Amino acid sequence: MAVTIAKERWTSKVNEMVIGVEPNVVKVGGDSTLPFLHFEGEMPNKPVVALEVWDMEPPDWPAVLTAPFAGVLGDPAAWAKKCVEYGAGLICLRLAATHPDNKDATPEEAAQSALKVAGAVDVPLIVIGSGVEEKDAAVMEKVGEALNGRKCLIGCATVNNYKTITASCMVNGHNIIASSPLDINLAKQLNILITEMNLAADRIAIDPLVGALGYGIEYAYSIMERSRLGALTGDKMLAMPVICFVGQEAWKSKEAKTEDNEEWGAQERRAILWEVVTATSFAQAGGSIFVLRHPESLKQFNTHIAEMMKPNNY
Amino acid sequence: MPDFLVEFDPDGRQAYISEQDNLLQAIAAAGIPLKASCGGKGTCNRCKTLVRAGKVKSAASGKLTEAELAAGYVLACQSTPESDLVLEVPEESRLSEHRVVLDGLPAGESNAILPEDEGLCKDGECDPLFKKIVVRVPGPTLEEAEDDLGRLFRVLRKQIGADHLRADLETMRSLPAVLRQSGWQVAVSLTEARGYKAVGVEEVEPDGLARKYYGLAIDIGTTTVVVHLVDLETGVSLGVKGTYNRQAIYGDDVISRIIHAVENKDGLRELQKAVLATINELTADLLREHDLKATDVRVAVCAGNTTMTHLFLGLDPAYIRLEPYTPAANSIPALRAHRVGLKIYPQAWVQCLPGIASYVGGDITAGVLVTGMAFSDQMTLFIDIGTNGEMVLGNKEWLISCACSAGPAFEGGGVRHGMRAMRGAIEHVRIAPGGMVVDFTTVDSAPPVGICGSGLIDCIAGLYSAGVIDRSGNILPDLKTPRVRESDEGMEFVLAWSHQSGRKVDITISEAEIKNLIRSKAAVFAGVNSMLKMVGLPLDAIERVIIAGGFGRYINIKDAVGIGLLPDLPLEKYTYIGNSSVKGAKMVLMFRRAREEVEEIARKMTYLELSAGNTFMEEFVSALFIPHTDLSLFPSLQPQ
Ligand code: FES
Numbered sequence: 036m037a038v039t040i041a042k043e044r045w046t047s048k049v050n051e052m053v054i055g056v057e058p059n060v061v062k063v064g065g066d067s068t069l070p071f072l073h074f075e076g077e078m079p080n081k082p083v084v085a086l087e088v089w090d091m092e093p094p095d096w097p098a099v100l101t102a103p104f105a106g107v108l109g110d111p112a113a114w115a116k117k118c119v120e121y122g123a124g125l126i127c128l129r130l131a132a133t134h135p136d137n138k139d140a141t142p143e144e145a146a147q148s149a150l151k152v153a154g155a156v157d158v159p160l161i162v163i164g165s166g167v168e169e170k171d172a173a174v175m176e177k178v179g180e181a182l183n184g185r186k187c188l189i190g191c192a193t194v195n196n197y198k199t200i201t202a203s204c205m206v207n208g209h210n211i212i213a214s215s216p217l218d219i220n221l222a223k224q225l226n227i228l229i230t231e232m233n234l235a236a237d238r239i240a241i242d243p244l245v246g247a248l249g250y251g252i253e254y255a256y257s258i259m260e261r262s263r264l265g266a267l268t269g270d271k272m273l274a275m276p277v278i279c280f281v282g283q284e285a286w287k288s289k290e291a292k293t294e295d296n297e298e299w300g301a302q303e304r305r306a307i308l309w310e311v312v313t314a315t316s317f318a319q320a321g322g323s324i325f326v327l328r329h330p331e332s333l334k335q336f337n338t339h340i341a342e343m344m345k346p347n348n349y
Numbered sequence: 350m351p352d353f354l355v356e357f358d359p360d361g362r363q364a365y366i367s368e369q370d371n372l373l374q375a376i377a378a379a380g381i382p383l384k385a386s387c388g389g390k391g392t393c394n395r396c397k398t399l400v401r402a403g404k405v406k407s408a409a410s411g412k413l414t415e416a417e418l419a420a421g422y423v424l425a426c427q428s429t430p431e432s433d434l435v436l437e438v439p440e441e442s443r444l445s446e447h448r449v450v451l452d453g454l455p456a457g458e459s460n461a462i463l464p465e466d467e468g469l470c471k472d473g474e475c476d477p478l479f480k481k482i483v484v485r486v487p488g489p490t491l492e493e494a495e496d497d498l499g500r501l502f503r504v505l506r507k508q509i510g511a512d513h514l515r516a517d518l519e520t521m522r523s524l525p526a527v528l529r530q531s532g533w534q535v536a537v538s539l540t541e542a543r544g545y546k547a548v549g550v551e552e553v554e555p556d557g558l559a560r561k562y563y564g565l566a567i568d569i570g571t572t573t574v575v576v577h578l579v580d581l582e583t584g585v586s587l588g589v590k591g592t593y594n595r596q597a598i599y600g601d602d603v604i605s606r607i608i609h610a611v612e613n614k615d616g617l618r619e620l621q622k623a624v625l626a627t628i629n630e631l632t633a634d635l636l637r638e639h640d641l642k643a644t645d646v647r648v649a650v651c652a653g654n655t656t657m658t659h660l661f662l663g664l665d666p667a668y669i670r671l672e673p674y675t676p677a678a679n680s681i682p683a684l685r686a687h688r689v690g691l692k693i694y695p696q697a698w699v700q701c702l703p704g705i706a707s708y709v710g711g712d713i714t715a716g717v718l719v720t721g722m723a724f725s726d727q728m729t730l731f732i733d734i735g736t737n738g739e740m741v742l743g744n745k746e747w748l749i750s751c752a753c754s755a756g757p758a759f760e761g762g763g764v765r766h767g768m769r770a771m772r773g774a775i776e777h778v779r780i781a782p783g784g785m786v787v788d789f790t791t792v793d794s795a796p797p798v799g800i801c802g803s804g805l806i807d808c809i810a811g812l813y814s815a816g817v818i819d820r821s822g823n824i825l826p827d828l829k830t831p832r833v834r835e836s837d838e839g840m841e842f843v844l845a846w847s848h849q850s851g852r853k854v855d856i857t858i859s860e861a862e863i864k865n866l867i868r869s870k871a872a873v874f875a876g877v878n879s880m881l882k883m884v885g886l887p888l889d890a891i892e893r894v895i896i897a898g899g900f901g902r903y904i905n906i907k908d909a910v911g912i913g914l915l916p917d918l919p920l921e922k923y924t925y926i927g928n929s930s931v932k933g934a935k936m937v938l939m940f941r942r943a944r945e946e947v948e949e950i951a952r953k954m955t956y957l958e959l960s961a962g963n964t965f966m967e968e969f970v971s972a973l974f975i976p977h978t979d980l981s982l983f984p985s986l987q988p989q
Contacts, residue, residue, distance in 0.1 A: 227820065
């Protein structure tokens, strides 16, 4: 008996965001269906991966994660180049040194680091602060200025600091990451606040603050799925592509941090799997930009995505 | 263990406390009204007290300034005595400063829903809970020698059409003499008592000697208590008085009161004493003004939320707060005044209006009664916004209710310069774009001393449309107005400068308070939306909205819709009815039909527990925005 393929008819689609400048642009979003349902609608852009680069040596990365970057960890520009060699579609520069508990680097110093990385690679840049809201606002003001015209994706803007970061994006032509804690309404509220400052909706990416496998992944999954359904049914304030900071979450897990042992086996394989499984799950939920840490995770994730992007045979 | 004598200056009152007791307890014992918003946790600074003489030990000094500490101020709740003391409770810590004047309802808080007081009993349709009627009892003869009581009952049955009658011992003791002395014409006191089928014959007096009789309608609110002294023959309220509930010293909201009752050895007694003192004092004032005796008051009807009713009667409130939220009693039979502790005629019945659940009490059944919604075709939404937001939706077919914690903000609590709608309260605010200029009006056009609920609603709406705050309530950076400034407690906005104000201080609202108000309004709106979802109706199915509560005289409906407190419905669907709780109590006092209706309302109304399931939380978060995350729910606010 022939199987009839049920198809939903959606009225709307996810915004398409352009990061970077020609000829090295990366486009994300634009989907007019749920992830990978090629038979039902368009999925013009595949999910992309950014590898993480820091402006200081990460103090608590395990050896299995620092090994691929041996020799470049103290030098963000070299580190970024290495990431491109590993096949990163974008670089995500984390300005961890600006954290008051780290080096408390000034916004100007942060801007210098960002410029160095931008000068070293061709791929588009994502730049994020240290997560201290007030400091991030000050930092992004300068970083946005320094990277003027490069159409980066910068953040993370929260309900408490979005004003300054949005202004910086508008003046300097960047895209913005809007972070809100795992709640579809809060995400939408921040998007409204940002667009009401007149930043175009297609220059916003939603960061739903996902958790890793075993750490609330199902919750993040359903939030992402709901925002995708919102986007497809015409909710303009949920029609933004989603960015998932998977690396930071996966490498925080006990499963990734625990060294080789008999019961759990080799750390390297286990940690990478943790990162990959988290990322591929979110790709299924509708994530568009994936910030990962290990080059092997990037490879495995891209292999998976390549399979998933093949047209369906019906 | 030594007891220390604490004297209060200039009040001339005294109290004895032990070295373990804190000064707040002394203040409570001396009966000085004070509002300990935080319930004595040392966080609200409301209990600031000056030590004029003696030594105290303070565990914490909260937000007292250097200057205040140097001047000898302490937080009463955080301080214990080390010697005899002389204390001064400064004006700003007191409630009495604004002793609520409700004598005569303020303009706008209309009584329209009740028949005009004057004519309440004109058509003879009054049947108060207590009344005296004159009857002629035929005397006995040898042929017809029925007993005195049987003889009286037979006449009464005919005259009032009651099947069941009951007399108490006192009546029977005095009956033979009274009947014979009065020549068989007597005034009989009749009462109906909730939970008793029979009409009670309370007293038999010789006709012509009987005194006039009165009743009380009482609203026991968490924040304020209101008493009407009612002439039961005419239904006229001879006087109305209101004041702060003395329980305020044990915390702002029902939860902190319950905690006080449960966690302190004498907590429940203290709370009961405090509310009884409040009611008894108001009653005594009313009686004095009308030259009446306590014994002239022969019945009282009380409407209060479930917690207030429990505390009033000394019922254990512990389980109201704990899952699955079970009150000791929703439906309370009539009780004798002397058992309850009301200082009126000792044998008078005290009736409490029936409640529905832990957070929907007799004040709400009273409100529903007043609105008439339970017997109307129109789909009605009734919202009582006080410390708790209680909502009822429905019509004559069904009624559903729910309650959310709106916080005390709309009654002026939890906001540093918040107050009730009394003289000097800012009740209307207009803010020019950019926040440079603020226009306001105050109650009685007095110099501003604070801001009341309706003013706060205006204020949020005004700050948003002036571009001072964003939809989340953040004060925006880079504003050019001197009214926005940094304070110890974060950003704040100056509504009135000290030179304008009646208190010589700037009247401000802080960002934290704005966000708090947004939480309050979100809770109310989320409650309404949760009920609608439960019954599967859209917002525009609501045909009228009736608002009750502590907003003050005029709530600006347009601004209330503008901030997303109330649903976006045409303004003509809205009515404000003021204190519906006391009006309901008065109706029950005066009309049999109202008594029957209130019972039916209590039977019929279902309760939606918002803490069960996820709907409410989701609704709440989406309402934490001006006006709402789903802007399509507020079509009239969309730019055209
Ligand atoms: S600080 Fe003393 S009662 Fe709140």
